[in-house]
Amino acid sequence: MSTPLTLSSPNHLPQNFVVPLKKRPEKEVPLGKDIPIIDIGQPEDFLVEQISKACRDFGLFQVVNHGVPENLMAEAMKVLKEFFALPAEEKAMFYDEDGKPNVLVPNYSQKAKLYTDGNKTSEGEFNFWRDSLAHGCHPLDEELVNSWPDKPATYKEVIGEYAVEVRNLAKKVLDIICRGLGLPLGYFIKELIQNQLMFSNYYPPCPEPSSALGVAGHYDSNIITLVQQDLYALQFLNKDGQWIGVEPISNAFIVILGLTFNVITNNVMEGAVHRVVTNQTHDRLSIVTFFTPANSTTIVPAKQLLSEKQPPLYRPYTYLEYLGNYLGDDSDYDAALKPYKI
Ligand code: OGA
Numbered sequence: 111m112s113t114p115l116t117l118s119s120p121n122h123l124p125q126n127f128v129v130p131l132k133k134r135p136e137k138e139v140p141l142g143k144d145i146p147i148i149d150i151g152q153p154e155d156f157l158v159e160q161i162s163k164a165c166r167d168f169g170l171f172q173v174v175n176h177g178v179p180e181n182l183m184a185e186a187m188k189v190l191k192e193f194f195a196l197p198a199e200e201k202a203m204f205y206d207e208d209g210k211p212n213v214l215v216p217n218y219s220q221k222a223k224l225y226t227d228g229n230k231t232s233e234g235e236f237n238f239w240r241d242s243l244a245h246g247c248h249p250l251d252e253e254l255v256n257s258w259p260d261k262p263a264t265y266k267e268v269i270g271e272y273a274v275e276v277r278n279l280a281k282k283v284l285d286i287i288c289r290g291l292g293l294p295l296g297y298f299i300k301e302l303i304q305n306q307l308m309f310s311n312y313y314p315p316c317p318e319p320s321s322a323l324g325v326a327g328h329y330d331s332n333i334i335t336l337v338q339q340d341l342y343a344l345q346f347l348n349k350d351g352q353w354i355g356v357e358p359i360s361n362a363f364i365v366i367l368g369l370t371f372n373v374i375t376n377n378v379m380e381g382a383v384h385r386v387v388t389n390q391t392h393d394r395l396s397i398v399t400f401f402t403p404a405n406s407t408t409i410v411p412a413k414q415l416l417s418e419k420q421p422p423l424y425r426p427y428t429y430l431e432y433l434g435n436y437l438g439d440d441s442d443y444d445a446a447l448k449p450y451k452i
C-alpha cells in the first residue's frame with residue numbers, strides 16, 4: 111500500500127511502482143477485433159446464443175444498446191473526474207493507512223475509501239499506477255451513501271442512479287446466461303450477487319509506461335464485472351496466451367466474467383484474465399462495478415450442470431475463505447481455486 115497518486119503527484123516513477131521484469135507489459139499488443147460486441151437491445155431469443163458463445167469463447171465481451179441512459183454514463187464519468195481533480199485535502203479524508211476496504215472480515219465495511227493497491231509477487235512487491243475510489247452500492251442505505259463523497263455536489267444523486275441502472279443491466283445479462291446454461295432464471299441474482307462494489311479507477315499519465323502497470327493480469331474474484339471506460343488501456347489474455355487490447359467503444363459496457371463463474375458453471379464458462387497498461391500523455395478513468403457473493407455464501411457448482419459424465423470439478427467452500435487465497439496466493443492466475451479443485 112502506498113500514498114495515493116492523486117495525493118502525492120509524483121513526476122517520476124517511484125521505485126515502489128516498478129513492476130518485476132516478468133510481469134512488465136509488451137510494447138506491441140494488437141486490438142482484439144474479434145471480441146464480441148453485442149447489441150443487447152435485440153429480442154432475448156437472439157441474445158441467448160450470442161451471449162452464451164461470448165461467455166464460452168472469451169469470458170469478456172462488450173454490450174451496446176443496453177438501456178443504461180447515455181447521459182447518465184456521461185454524468186457518472188464527469189462527477190468522478192471532478193472528484194479526482196479536487197485539491198488533495200478534499201480527497202485525503204477518504205484515505206487511511208488501513209488502505210482498501212478489508213474484505214476479509216464477515217461484515218466488512220463498504221464505506222468509501224481512496225487507495226493505491228499493489229501486488230505481492232515472488233519477485234517482490236509493487237504498486238499499481240492508479241488510485242481507486244471504492245465503495246459499496248447495494249443496498250443503497252443511508253449509512254452507506256453518507257460515506258460517499260459530498261463533493262462534487264451531485265455525486266450521491268448521479269452515482270446512486272448509476273448503481274441501480276448498472277445492477278439492472280447485470281441482472282439482465284445474468285438471466286440471459288442462465289437461459290443459455292439451462293439454469294433457472296434468477297440463479298445468480300438470488301444468492302450470488304448480494305454485494306455490488308464500485309471501484310472508480312483513476313490512472314494518471316505515467317512517466318515510464320514500460321516499467322509500470324495500471325493493474326497486473328488477474329481474474330476478478332467475483333461473478334461478473336461491468337466496466338465503463340473512455341480510453342484504451344484494458345487488455346485481456348486470450349486462450350493462446352496472447353495479450354489482446356479491448357477496443358474502447360463510447361457508451362458500451364465491457365462485461366467480464368470473474369473466477370467464481372468457473373466454479374458455478376463447473377468450467378462450462380470461464381472468466382477472463384485482464385490487465386491495464388499505462389500511457390505517458392493521457393489520464394484515464396474507468397468505472398468498474400463488481401457483482402459479488404456475500405462473504406458467507408457457499409460456492410458450489412450448480413447441480414443442474416452436473417451429471418455422471420460431468421462430475422463436480424470443485425468442492426464447496428465459503429466465499430470468505432476463498433478471498434483469503436485470492437489476496438494471498440498469486441503463483442498462478444487461478445491459484446485461489448487450487449484448494450477446491452477435485
Ligand atoms: C479491475 C479492473 C479495469 C479498468 O479493477 O479489476 O480490471 O479498466 N479494472 O480499470
Ligand code: NI
Pocket residue numbers: 328329330384
Ligand atoms: Ni479486473
